Amino acid sequence: MASGKHAGKVAVCVGSATGMGAESAFRLASEGASVVIGDINMAAAEKLVDRISSAGGEAVARACDIANEDAVNALIHGAARQFGGLDLMHVNAADLSLGPKDGDALSIDLATFDRSVEVNLRGHLLCTRAAIPLMRERGKGAIVYTSSDAAKTAAPFQFSYYVTKAALNALMRHVAIRWGAKGIRANAICPGVILTETVMRHMSDEVRTDALKRVPSPRLGEPKDIANLVSFLLSDEADWINGQAISIDGGSVMHG
Numbered sequence: 722m723a724s725g726k727h728a729g730k731v732a733v734c735v736g737s738a739t740g741m742g743a744e745s746a747f748r749l750a751s752e753g754a755s756v757v758i759g760d761i762n763m764a765a766a767e768k769l770v771d772r773i774s775s776a777g778g779e780a781v782a783r784a785c786d787i788a789n790e791d792a793v794n795a796l797i798h799g800a801a802r803q804f805g806g807l808d809l810m811h812v813n814a815a816d817l818s819l820g821p822k823d824g825d826a827l828s829i830d831l832a833t834f835d836r837s838v839e840v841n842l843r844g845h846l847l848c849t850r851a852a853i854p855l856m857r858e859r860g861k862g863a864i865v866y867t868s869s870d871a872a873k874t875a876a877p878f879q880f881s882y883y884v885t886k887a888a889l890n891a892l893m894r895h896v897a898i899r900w901g902a903k904g905i906r907a908n909a910i911c912p913g914v915i916l917t918e919t920v921m922r923h924m925s926d927e928v929r930t931d932a933l934k935r936v937p938s939p940r941l942g943e944p945k946d947i948a949n950l951v952s953f954l955l956s957d958e959a960d961w962i963n964g965q966a967i968s969i970d971g972g973s974v975m976h977g
């Protein structure tokens with residue numbers, strides 16, 4: 722059997738073909754988990770599986786649009802059938818293509834708002850509904866949702882992104898309080914600016930320099946920062962951490 726802190730565990734990573742999700746899935750596999758990657762970008766998902774396999778890990782890729790209930794159920798139940806159960810889940814998907822159309826509460830077209838809800842929130846609910854009964858069969862489980870510092874702050878633009886990420890934190894807290902006593906933990910990570918390929922594509926050097934000025938730490942985030950936190954939160958080392966929306970942002974948003 723694989724060694725590492727996730728040895729013997731089965732993990733589903735949804736919306737994890739690229740960026741911080743991919744780095745987290747790679748980390749879980751390198752620490753011993755059998756990983757099932759569900760994403761709409763199968764080319765990238767297959768590439769990630771090759772990378773994991775070359776490093777000695779176990780992973781498979783499955784096509785899954787998180788907005789589609791049948792596809793989500795097939796992904797998560799299929800993972801449990803293939804690997805004998807479900808222990809860990811990272812739900813990371815967001816429709817980041819909506820950004821330019823995501824205006825303020827007056828200007829946003831409702832189709833953009835609805836799609837944002839469908840992927841960033843309802844899709845996470847679908848994953849949750851499929852996963853919890855399987856985790857209950859195991860007697861415990863851990864879920865991490867990728868939220869954002871946007872959930873804790875405000876902006877005059879990207880209305881639906883901020884709203885759906887805030888609601889996602891509420892979903893996470895619901896899962897934590899409803900099923901915590903049954904051994905299921907749920908937490909959300911709230912990244913600040915993480916230099917993933919998607920972000921790099923849309924961020925000019927000027928915007929990046931500006932973003933860095935708002936971070937107390939001397940650099941912006943990298944996907945491996947997220948992988949560190951996701952792996953920890955899904956591990957038994959985090960057994961007493963439940964219902965938290967944890968910022969990982971070099972100190973951009975401080976709470977106390």
Ligand SMILES: NC(=O)c1ccc[n+]([C@@H]2O[C@H](COP(=O)([O-])OP(=O)(O)OC[C@H]3O[C@@H](n4cnc5c(N)ncnc54)[C@H](O)[C@@H]3O)[C@@H](O)[C@H]2O)c1
Pocket residue numbers: 735736737738739740741742759760761762785786787788813814815816817840867868869870911912913914915916917918919920
């Ligand atoms: N990069 C940042 O600065 C930043 C900051 C805060 C929060 N986040 C959040 O982190 C997550 C990942 O962002 P990223 O920067 O790594 O971008 P990314 O584009 O690399 O990751 C998004 C992933 O979700 C997948 N996806 C999109 N729609 C999907 C759908 N309908 N069904 C299944 N999968 C779908 C994409 O194919 C991709 O693999 C997102 O939830 C994003 O909101 C990112």
